[in-house]
Amino acid sequence: MSSSTSAYRVQEILGRGGFRTVALCKKRPTNHLVVLKMSKGEKSIAASENEATYLSRMRAKGSQDSNIVRYMDSFMVDDVHCLEFERLDISLSQDIEHHRLTVKEIPGQGSWFSEAVGVVHADLKPANVMLVDHVLQPLRVKLIDFGLAHVMVTKVSLCPPQISRNAAGSPYSHAVDTWGLGCIAAEMWRGTSLFQGLSAAHMFYEETPPEFKAAEECDVSSFMDLVTEMLSMNPRERITPSDILHHPFLELSHLDSSRHSSS
Template identity: 35%
Template sequence: MQSNTTFYQILDFNGEGAFGKVATCVDLNTSETVAIKIHKGNEDEFIKREVAMLKAVSVLDPNKNNIVRFIDDFTYHGHFCLAFEMLDMSLWDLLKKRQWKPLNLNELRPVAHQLLVAFEALKSIGIMHTDLKPDNVMLVNHKDQPFKIKLIDFGLAAHSSKIEVGLMMQTAAYRAPEVNLGLPLSESVDMWSVGCILAFLPNKSVCLSSSS
């Protein structure tokens, strides 16, 4: 795969979703292993919005603020591709791997702190994530850095100044009440989702039941 700046060699495919596939690749210029999100559709406006949000968020230090590092965007054989640093697994995948054993307080505390740091940083640049859930919180390297996390997936992120009353957002189980009630929206909707995750991880139950 070729971008404007480098070549990527595909090593494996390690995930698939409604958007397309995620490939594990190596940057042949730097030898860095990266994750490339390969969109299967031609949703130009959606992809442009995601890239714009990723570039806006890139002004933040990804390591200090616990946010995935965005590397590159390019088109390959008609598919739009986004390259990111390679991360380990999501909090959801971790729980599955642990056979749904809840996190204890010592495990939960660093996750809570890092999420709050991430969302404080996003608020400082006027960005709302609007889609926080365990799938969108990734462990960096659980073996070498236990419970070091990063926030991913800015496909539904938006400038807080452009969020309108009545706009539907967030996965239902992590959705703030003001979204459902059609009330004014702010960064507090992300804080609600943080609270839902912190309730879910030690208890294995969501704040509000949902089929979504």
Template identity: 35%
Template sequence: MVVHLPLFIYLFKEPIVKGSILGNHYKVEAFLGEGGFGIVAKCRDTKTNQAVAIKVNRNHPDTLQQAKLEIFILEQLRRLDPDAANIVKWNGFFHDGERVCLNFEILDQCLWDYIRDRKNQGLPISEVRPILHQLTNALSHLGSVGIVHADLKSRNIMVVNRHESPIKVKLIDFGLACPASAVMPVDRVGTVGYSAPEVMLGLPYNEAADMWSLGLVAVELGTGVPLYPGRNYYDTQGQPLDHVLDSGVYTEDYFIEDNYNQQRWTFKTDQQFQCETGYESLETRYIKLTRSRWLSLPEPGSVEGFFLLEGSFSFPLLLNACS
């Protein structure tokens, strides 16, 4: 019989399992997530009996360097009140052997799972409005200390307690965050489907990139599905202006320059992109926006405005309803 073990078992020289002790007094009770960096475990502080979330970075030079950068960002964020700023509370870090472990408050459920629990039907405006208000508040506080989150998405937003009303959320995972003054355009960060155009194309970016990502989260909140569910940046591209494309580090990955046309840069066809990269782009969108045939506008605060149009969801009113 073949026994399939979780990926995190293989990420460390000494496997971490339920019951393992980290940093001498943090007992592993459950695993909350995993990734290339390592794992996030729910642990019990045996000294205080308090439950915490421990991010355990695997012992790899690149991962350890990234952990140091995250600690630097978290130190900057200590100037903020985590509750007032709607960001996760960081309790510091410790070493477990050669592993760097970050200690955070334990939160209930990520927004991605919260939406999935609603059968992907989307949330009512009565919930969307306070969530967006809190997230704009979080980004405002990050901007006040000059930090770009750079990976805002529903999986990096936590519901503090799903049973409380009104719902409260906090922003988590500052593993890709950086000072706005230190942004390197060549570093394409974030997650496909949430990244701003300037990030995808390798242009200079700042805190505004987080606002783009927040807009996509807003659509996801209202409809229950991502606006851009593709697997490659090619799936989320539009047609920016030529002068924008002229400065992009990655423009030629997706566009062809033709100086004889009025519009010099042309988006590569599916066939051209597949021939060059081997990636087959498929139509995977649940939502298609349209400029025509709008239905009447509902009153602000109404849960109407999400309507079926020729088999696709039209989404014209979210920001109006949330204002």
């Protein structure tokens, strides 16, 4: 297939569902490998065009230098709308199976950037967080799939994103993405999705890997505090994405204080 400036040859189908196909392609004349997200059908094309709008808005604000997937182009080929992205590696959901990353590598930077430019991702989950290169850059991640993105509003919903994003007219704020980040952090800790337990203690400590049981008590306490703030049922009380980056758990300040108290 071809755009007005380049030709693309499909190398591998990375995913397919509904009216969308994601493919790894070789781009001519550069021969660079890129990813095309192709949408067909009225609703899917409208969603793809909406995603292009938000990606363009963030790119104009400097998203190329943040933890957000590099968006390169959008174009129509016959009745198919295409979005072109940089090639990334594996998703966080795939990585969790091998426990390569720790919870301190949650993608707060990308969420902070989208908050700063007034965009709510609205679908943060491990499958939408990609490792750039799990071998050469194992700690670097990027957010993908802004298909459900919305403009941020000041009035916030009183529901988690899984509920509010399906309710007609529900407002969106950064609290939606904070909730998603909290779920991601908890899943990285547990190795399984969060809402399967009956209580907070059950969710975090049942089937906890041995290496976490041996972790310093203050580190566990600080992590629990962060996730509790991220998963507050009242969005007005939920920690903001930018404040997440300055929480003691990520700045490791709680470990300094524990050393002083024990000496």
